[in-house]
Amino acid sequence: MFRSTSSFDKLLDKATSNLRLEPDWPAILQICDLIRQGDVQSKYALIAIKKKLYNANPHIAMFGLQVLESCVKNCGNLIHDEIGTKQYMEQLRDLVKSTSHDDVKNKVLELIQAWAYAFRNSPKYRAVQDTVNIMKTEGCKFPVLKESDAMFSADTAPEWADGDVCHRCRVQFGMMQRKHHCRACGQVFCGHCSSKTSTLPKFGIEKEVRVCEACYEILNKPTSA
Ligand SMILES: O=P(O)(O)O[C@@H]1[C@H](O)[C@H](OP(=O)(O)O)[C@@H](O)[C@H](O)[C@H]1O
Ligand SMILES: [Zn+2]
Ligand SMILES: [Zn+2]
Numbered sequence: 001m002f003r004s005t006s007s008f009d010k011l012l013d014k015a016t017s018n019l020r021l022e023p024d025w026p027a028i029l030q031i032c033d034l035i036r037q038g039d040v041q042s043k044y045a046l047i048a049i050k051k052k053l054y055n056a057n058p059h060i061a062m063f064g065l066q067v068l069e070s071c072v073k074n075c076g077n078l079i080h081d082e083i084g085t086k087q088y089m090e091q092l093r094d095l096v097k098s099t100s101h102d103d104v105k106n107k108v109l110e111l112i113q114a115w116a117y118a119f120r121n122s123p124k125y126r127a128v129q130d131t132v133n134i135m136k137t138e139g140c141k142f143p144v145l146k147e148s149d150a151m152f153s154a155d156t157a158p159e160w161a162d163g164d165v166c167h168r169c170r171v172q173f174g175m176m177q178r179k180h181h182c183r184a185c186g187q188v189f190c191g192h193c194s195s196k197t198s199t200l201p202k203f204g205i206e207k208e209v210r211v212c213e214a215c216y217e218i219l220n221k222p223t224s225a
Contacts, residue, residue, distance in 0.1 A: 004039035009048060016052045016063035023066045031067060032074040036156065036204045042078045045071065050091065053108075058101040065107045072115060074204070076156025083115070084125030093131060096140065106143060109135070113142045157203040158186030168193040168212060184215035 008031065015027040034040045049071070052064030071079045082088060089112070096108050116132045119125035136142065160181045165172050167187040173179050180194045181187070183205065189212050196216040197208035211219065 004034060005044060008034050008040040008045060012045075012048055012052065012067065015067050016055075016060050018057050018059045020059070020063065023063065028067055028070045029074075032070055033204050033206065035071060035075045035078060037207060037209075042071075042075065042082050046079070046082050046088070053095055053104075054098075058104055061099070061101065061104045062107060065104065065111065069111055072111075074156075077159060078156070080119070080122075080125060084119060084122075084128055086127040086130075089127050089131040093135060096135070109140060109142050113145055117145055157183055157200065157205065160186050161188055163188045166190040166193050168214070180210055182212035182215050183209040184211045184219065187212060 011027045011031050011034070015024045015031060017024075031045070035042055035045050046068075049064055049068050053061050053068070055061050055064065068083075072083060092108050092112060096105050099105050099108075112128065112135070113132055115125070116129040119128050132142065161167070163173075163179075166189050168189055169192070171177055171190050171192075173188075173190070177190055179188050180191055182189055182194050183203075184198070184200055194210055194212045196211055196213065198211045198216055198219045199206055199208060200211075200219070
């Protein structure tokens, strides 16, 4: 875990370097991969990104917002569960009030508005739309919404189900029969029914992770020649 957070920190510094003129997309996408693969906790990542947003250098703050935007677009509910909260939205509201850089302010408004649109059918992230409404009453001028800004990659690993028995063989979990999760379907299995591993490129997971028998068969069935 420590090695991954240090590589995350290095990638974030690289992606937000004030020496850059253009976003460092390879570094940004590697950051998203680390989060999606669970190599770095989304909470840790967002705290590190927030420090960049408050950097006095507007270039660093803008690149930080670019990283944040990509994480929201590519890391699914791992990130949405964190940024879709009243607490995180308060932090962005404060940033809009405190920054002296108009491009930082406008980028934050653009992002909050795009997320509110993307989450318009998700009551779980109600705080985002509430924040847009509050900021509008406070006189914030939001840019014209570009629906393309609110398109998120749908393919993110499923949330993990819970259960007292194996989803495949129904054996009861206990001290001697530990739970495990398949990263492809998110279901809970015994060790015997989830003993195999596979990469999950469709979820941006390039390393071998635990999968159940059924998902292993699907992921590794020979493609018809
Ligand atoms: O070993 P435990 O202390 O029971 O903890 C379990 C392991 O962390 C499993 O990880 P794994 O799927 O990578 O095995 C996880 O899927 C289960 O939800 C946890 O309960
Ligand atoms: Zn089983
Ligand atoms: Zn599975």
